[in-house]
Amino acid sequence: MTSEKEETKKIKFIGKMNREKENIIVENDGRIQELYQSGFGKLDGQRLILSKYEALYLFEVNKIEILHNNRSMSFNELMETFYRKDKDILSRYLVYRDLRNRGFVVKESLEDGIDFHAYPRGDYKVNSIKYAIFVLNEGYEIEFEKIFESIKKIKGGGNGMIIAVLDRRGEVIYYQVSEATFYEKR
Numbered sequence: 001m002t003s004e005k006e007e008t009k010k011i012k013f014i015g016k017m018n019r020e021k022e023n024i025i026v027e028n029d030g031r032i033q034e035l036y037q038s039g040f041g042k043l044d045g046q047r048l049i050l051s052k053y054e055a056l057y058l059f060e061v062n063k064i065e066i067l068h069n070n071r072s073m074s075f076n077e078l079m080e081t082f083y084r085k086d087k088d089i090l091s092r093y094l095v096y097r098d099l100r101n102r103g104f105v106v107k108e109s110l111e112d113g114i115d116f117h118a119y120p121r122g123d124y125k126v127n128s129i130k131y132a133i134f135v136l137n138e139g140y141e142i143e144f145e146k147i148f149e150s151i152k153k154i155k156g157g158g159n160g161m162i163i164a165v166l167d168r169r170g171e172v173i174y175y176q177v178s179e180a181t182f183y184e185k186r
Contacts, residue, residue, distance in 0.1 A: 015055060017068040017078075022085060024055040024066055035063075039105030039119070051108045052082045052089065053096040053116075060097070088135070092116075095135045095164045098172045104130075113146055118162075131160045134177075138167045 013035065015024035026032055028046040035041055040058065041048040050058070058064040059075055066073045073081075082089045092115055099106045104118040109132065116133040136142060161177040 013064045015050060015064050015066045017066055022052050022082060024050040026050060053093055053108060056093050057097055057100055091137050091166045092135050094166055094170055095133065095172050113149060129160060131162045134163050136163060136165050138165055
């Protein structure tokens with residue numbers, strides 16, 4: 001016989017696709033604080049707004065069901081929907097998932113050139129950003145000037161700038177980046 005608390009945990013959250021804004025809306029069913037306290041979403045009155053990465057992750061770990069036009073979506077349908085507007089969704093999602101699985105609270109960055117902000121569990125909304133994450137695919141060419149411009153934006157001189165490189169097998173390798181200063185020899 002299972003307890004009422006165990007039964008409540010088995011019930012999935014229900015999210016509704018908002019294609020226009022590329023996010024998922026979870027109406028308040030008395031439990032959205034559970035997700036919010038775990039670092040997912042933004043509260044908007046009586047509902048929780050999940051980013052596309054948060055929705056994909058919660059879907060993959062079987063915590064949410066996503067409806068569109070009163071029909072349950074599959075993970076592939078959800079991914080395809082996001083892919084239409086963001087061709088880098090898969091590589092960014094794989095980095096997001098890896099960071100979440102390592103215990104970080106991960107938020108999509110609104111800053112140009114930075115993909116995610118990562119916070120240690122328990123520090124989200126308490127302390128400042130621990131890491132700014134820049135996602136690259138192996139073999140992808142990028143000018144370092146773009147990376148260093150992103151580093152300069154980070155408070156503290158970029159001590160928390162991380163380049164997450166997704167290799168061809170889908171594994172993530174992290175590199176901490178800092179700006180080097182070279183002095184002219186006199």
